[in-house]
Structures are given as structure tokens and as C-alpha cells.
Amino acid sequence: MEVLVINCGSSSLKFQLINSETEEVMAKGLCERIGLDGSITYSSSKTDKIEKKIDMPTHNEAITAVIDALCDDEIGVIKDMSEVGAVGHRVVHGGEFFTESVIVDDSVIDKIEQCNYLAPLHNPANIIGIKACMNIMPSTPNVCVFDTAFHQTMPKSAYLYAIPRKYYDENKIRRYGFHGTSHSFVSKRVAELVNKPYDEIKTIVCHLGNGASICAVDNGKSVDTSMGLTPLSGVIMGTRSGDIDPGILEVLCKQDNMTVEEVTNMLNKKSGVDGLSTVSSDFRDINKAIEEGNTVAAEALDAYIHQIVRFVGAYVAVLNGVDNIVFTAGVGENNPSIRERIMENLSYLGVKVDKKNNNTRGEEIMISTPDSSVKVFVVPTNEELAICRETVCLVDSKK
Numbered sequence: 001m002e003v004l005v006i007n008c009g010s011s012s013l014k015f016q017l018i019n020s021e022t023e024e025v026m027a028k029g030l031c032e033r034i035g036l037d038g039s040i041t042y043s044s045s046k047t048d049k050i051e052k053k054i055d056m057p058t059h060n061e062a063i064t065a066v067i068d069a070l071c072d073d074e075i076g077v078i079k080d081m082s083e084v085g086a087v088g089h090r091v092v093h094g095g096e097f098f099t100e101s102v103i104v105d106d107s108v109i110d111k112i113e114q115c116n117y118l119a120p121l122h123n124p125a126n127i128i129g130i131k132a133c134m135n136i137m138p139s140t141p142n143v144c145v146f147d148t149a150f151h152q153t154m155p156k157s158a159y160l161y162a163i164p165r166k167y168y169d170e171n172k173i174r175r176y177g178f179h180g181t182s183h184s185f186v187s188k189r190v191a192e193l194v195n196k197p198y199d200e201i202k203t204i205v206c207h208l209g210n211g212a213s214i215c216a217v218d219n220g221k222s223v224d225t226s227m228g229l230t231p232l233s234g235v236i237m238g239t240r241s242g243d244i245d246p247g248i249l250e251v252l253c254k255q256d257n258m259t260v261e262e263v264t265n266m267l268n269k270k271s272g273v274d275g276l277s278t279v280s281s282d283f284r285d286i287n288k289a290i291e292e293g294n295t296v297a298a299e300a301l302d303a304y305i306h307q308i309v310r311f312v313g314a315y316v317a318v319l320n321g322v323d324n325i326v327f328t329a330g331v332g333e334n335n336p337s338i339r340e341r342i343m344e345n346l347s348y349l350g351v352k353v354d355k356k357n358n359n360t361r362g363e364e365i366m367i368s369t370p371d372s373s374v375k376v377f378v379v380p381t382n383e384e385l386a387i388c389r390e391t392v393c394l395v396d397s398k399k
Contacts, residue, residue: 008129150180209329
């Protein structure tokens with residue numbers, strides 16, 4: 001089965017066409033500036049990356065542009081859309097409605113819309129993409145895969161905030177967690193690598209990219225994770241602050257005459273290692289600055305390492321021990337020095353670094369020594385493939 005995987009933003013649409021049997025990416029691309037002067041970037045097994053300007057007033061035109069590229073005589077990889085068996089959609093927030101992926105119907109769309117207030121920048125765009133696909137491909141099943149679903153196994157002790165109870169009971173204000181598709185995919189892969197049942201191991205996943213989150217997976221279930229109601233909380237990220245004293249908001253509003261919206265924007269887009277280092281959100285730039293003697297950049301990196309180590313240590317306690325630790329996403333997969341510094345701070349667990357194996361980028365590999373008490377891995381994440389697998393499983397179950 002060919003599966004079209006869609007990830008919609010408010011003005012963008014990422015896509016991959018995947019052969020579910022071979023798990024080969026047949027084609028992929030990105031539609032940008034939807035509603036403005038749109039363009040599509042596309043590559044496939046038949047062509048290197050090409051870019052074309054296309055008028056895209058709405059996501060409907062973007063979906064049409066994707067279909068036209070996939071079915072093009074010269075660069076396309078299928079004859080027509082009848083070869084696409086299903087469409088899998090990344091949806092950011094499923095609230096408490098969804099504990100697993102679902103096939104789309106009107107009630108599913110209604111529940112996603114009810115979660116819009118929890119992810120106002122993401123869910124409405126996700127819905128637009130779903131409706132566009134349903135409009136253009138009415139006979140093709142659509143599946144929603146939720147960032148939050150994997151974390152719905154957390155106990156109340158992990159997800160309740162210590163604010164008046166009515167805000168949970170009436171408004172569902174609680175920790176939800178994100179990157180669930182990645183945490184699920186990577187933790188399952190680790191079980192395969194150690195050749196043990198998924199429901200018999202304890203794993204801590206460090207998803208370290210521009211957005212970053214840590215997750216404690218106990219016997220195949222998420223029991224705690226660093227992101228909360230929104231993706232702003234947890235460890236320091238590229239441009240996001242991570243956890244801060246909430247009293248800081250009032251101080252900034254009063255001292256700098258900022259609105260809550262302005263402070264929130266600053267915490268999301270101008271903070272993290274970018275704001276703290278005053279250099280960049282890109283660790284390559286930060287490392288270069290440190291090599292040139294920039295002590296502020298060095299302090300930002302130290303703070304970043306400290307927070308990750310702190311969360312990992314906390315989750316060792318939550319799990320009452322850990323079998324495996326795994327790094328994934330852009331920084332986790334491609335920054336050996338950060339991985340090594342984190343591992344050196346975990347020597348109390350019996351973690352031992354294999355420096356030769358760790359000196360790799362983007363490779364699936366064990367980076368702890370064979371006699372390390374806790375096994376440490378790098379596993380490249382593949383959220384699109386995870387969405388494809390979920391989609392096929394659901395569609396096949398309904399046949």
C-alpha cells in the first residue's frame with residue numbers, strides 16, 4: 001500500500017509518499033507560503049529536488065499541487081491517486097479524547113476542533129489539511145496520528161498541575177506531552193535492538209532537536225514526559241525557554257510593560273539557547289563561538305546540558321531504575337560532544353561512553369561500552385514512517 005503522510009502547518013504542508021511494504025520513501029516535499037506566493041519543493045526516486053512557484057490561496061490548492069507532482073509523467077511516482085491506499089495526518093493535540101490513532105470521521109474532526117484552544121497554532125491547520133484531503137480524495141481513508149496520544153498512559157500523579165482542581169475538571173488544564181510519535185517509534189526500536197519484549201524494559205528517550213523533550217517509558221508506556229500543556233515547558237530548547245518560574249511572567253509584564261502575549265512569544269521564539277547564548281539556536285554556531293572564547297555561549301550550553309541531565313536523573317527515579325537511554329532528533333542524532341557530556345554526568349548509573357562509537361552522526365548505534373550498566377543508543381527518529389505504520393495498521397484492521 002502507498003501511504004501519503006501529511007503534516008500541515010498554518011501556511012505550509014510537508015508530505016511523504018511511502019510504500020508501506022518496503023517502507024521506501026517514494027517522494028517527499030514541502031508546500032510553503034500557502035495563502036501568499038506559494039511554492040512546492042519536491043523530490044522523488046525519479047528526480048532530484050526541484051522547486052516550483054504555484055498559486056496556493058488555500059490548502060486545497062497545496063494538496064492539488066502535491067497530487068499533480070506525484071502523478072506527473074516525468075517526475076511522478078504513481079499513475080493516479082487510486083494507487084494511494086490511505087492518508088496519514090500528524091495532529092498535534094488530541095486532548096483526552098484520543099489515546100491512539102483513529103480513522104477520520106465527522107466526530108473525530110469535531111473532537112479535534114474542541115482541542116483547538118490547547119494548540120491554537122497547530123490544530124486548526126491540521127484540520128484544514130484533513131478536510132482538504134477529504135475534499136479532493138473523498139474515497140481515500142484518512143487517519144489521524146496524535147502527538148499527545150502516546151502520553152495518555154501517564155498517571156494523574158504525573159500530569160496534574162497543582163492549581164485549583166476546577167481548571168482540570170472544567171478546562172482539562174494538565175500535562176499532555178508532545179513528540180509522542182517519535183518517543184513511541186524510538187523506544188520500540190530500542191526494544192528490538194536489545195532483543196527484549198517492549199513491555200519488559202525501562203527506557204528514557206531524549207528527543208533533542210530545536211524542540212526537545214524527555215520521556216520515561218516503562219514497559220511500553222509513557223509514564224512521564226517533560227513537555228506539558230504546551231510544547232513550551234521542559235528542557236531548554238532552540239528558541240523555547242523550557243521550565244521557568246511562572247512568576248517571571250508578571251515581573252516581565254510590569255518591568256518591560258509587556259503583554260502576556262508578548263512575553264509568551266518571547267519565551268517561545270526568542271529564548272532557549274538562542275536567547276541565553278545571544279548567538280544562535282544552532283549548536284554548530286554555539287560551538288564555534290565557544291571555540292572563539294565566548295563565555296556567554298559556553299554558559300548557555302552548560303545550562304542546556306544541566307537541564308537534560310536533571311530530567312534524565314528524575315526519570316530514573318520515576319522508573320525506579322533504567323535499562324536504556326536513547327538519543328534522537330537533530331541534536332541527539334548529530335552532536336557527539338553533547339551526548340558525551342550528558343553521559344559523563346550519568347556515570348553514577350554505571351554508564352560508560354564508547355568514544356569511538358559515539359563519534360558518529362545520524363547513525364543507529366550503541367554508544368555505551370558493552371560492560372555499561374545502562375545501554376545508551378542513538379536511534380534516528382522517523383515520525384513519517386511511524387505515521388505510515390499506524391495508518392496501515394488501522395486501515396487494514398477495518399478491511
